[in-house]
Amino acid sequence: MGKSVELLGLAAFNIFIAIILSATFLTNSSAAVNALTESNVSTFITEVAAVSGGQRHDMDSYSITSYFMSHISENGLFTSTIEYSLPDMDSSSRTLEMDKMNFISHVLQGMKAMEKHEAAVKIEYIKIADNGKSASVMTTNYERGVMPVEDGMGDARMVPVTGTSYCEQELVLSAKNVIQMATANCSTNIDFSDTY
Numbered sequence: 032m033g034k035s036v037e038l039l040g041l042a043a044f045n046i047f048i049a050i051i052l053s054a055t056f057l058t059n060s061s062a063a064v065n066a067l068t069e070s071n072v073s074t075f076i077t078e079v080a081a082v083s084g085g086q087r088h089d090m091d092s093y094s095i096t097s098y099f100m101s102h103i104s105e106n107g108l109f110t111s112t113i114e115y116s117l118p119d120m121d122s123s124s125r126t127l128e129m130d131k132m133n134f135i136s137h138v139l140q141g142m143k144a145m146e147k148h149e150a151a152v153k154i155e156y157i158k159i160a161d162n163g164k165s166a167s168v169m170t171t172n173y174e175r176g177v178m179p180v181e182d183g184m185g186d187a188r189m190v191p192v193t194g195t196s197y198c199e200q201e202l203v204l205s206a207k208n209v210i211q212m213a214t215a216n217c218s219t220n221i222d223f224s225d226t227y
Contacts, residue, residue, distance in 0.1 A: 063208035066163030072202060075210050076154055076170060092139055099135045104203060104211045107131045111196070115221040148176035164204045165213075172196040194221045 064071050090098075107130065114124045129137060155169040174194040179187040198217040205211045 064204065064210065065208060067159050067166045067202060067204055067210065068163070069157050069159065071210065072157050072159070072166050072168060073154060075202070076152060076168065095139065096135055099131075099138065101209055102211050103131045103134065104205070104213045105131065107134065107212055107214065109134050109212075109215045109217075111215075111217040111219050113219045113221060116223065148174070150174050166202045168198075168200045168202060170198050170200070172198065191224050192221060193224070194219060196220075 108128065109130075110126065110128045112124065112126045114122055116122045151173045153171045153173075155171060156167075158167045160166065172195070174196075175192065177189045177191050179189055196217050196219040198215050200215040201213045203211050203213045
C-alpha cells in the first residue's frame with residue numbers, strides 16, 4: 032500500500048505539476064515584441080492554456096520542446112508546493128523545484144499520460160514594470176482529467192483527478208524580444224476521486 036501511495040504521489044508530480052505549470056509557460060507565437068503589455072502577456076498565458084490543454088493538435092513533442100526552449104529563460108526556476116488527497120487517507124504535501132530542462136521533461140511526460148484533459152486559466156492580475164521588460168502575473172489554474180495510477184498489484188487503473196493551482200510568475204522580455212518565463216512559485220491542490 033505504501034508503495035502504491037508513493038507511485039501515486041510521483042504520478043501526481045509528473046502529470047499535474049507539468050500540466051498546471053505549463054499553462055503559464057508556452058505560447059504558439061515566437062513573434063518579437065518591443066515591450067510587455069497587459070495585452071501580449073494575457074495572450075501569452077491564454078495561448079499556453081490551449082497548448083497544455085491538448086487543443087493544439089498540430090504540435091508534437093519536438094515542437095513543444097522547441098517552444099519551451101525559446102520561451103523559458105536559461106535560468107528559469109519553477110517551484111510548486113503540492114498537496115494531494117487520496118480517498119480514506121490523510122493529505123500529503125511535497126515541494127518540487129525544477130530548472131528549465133527538468134520542467135520540459137515533466138511537461139512532456141504529463142502531456143502523454145493525461146486523458147480527457149480539460150483546463151482553464153484565470154488571470155488574477157498583471158503588473159508590468161515601468162521599463163516594459165518584466166511583468167509579475169498571478170493566475171489560478173483549474174485542471175481535470177483521468178490518469179493511469181498503479182494499483183499496487185502491478186496493474187494500472189484510470190483515476191479521475193482534479194487540481195487547482197495558484198501561481199505567481201515573473202515574465203521577462205529576452206534580448207531577442209521574446210516573452211519568456213523566468214520564475215514561478217505555485218501552490219497546488221490535487222484531488223483523486225472515483226468519479227469524473
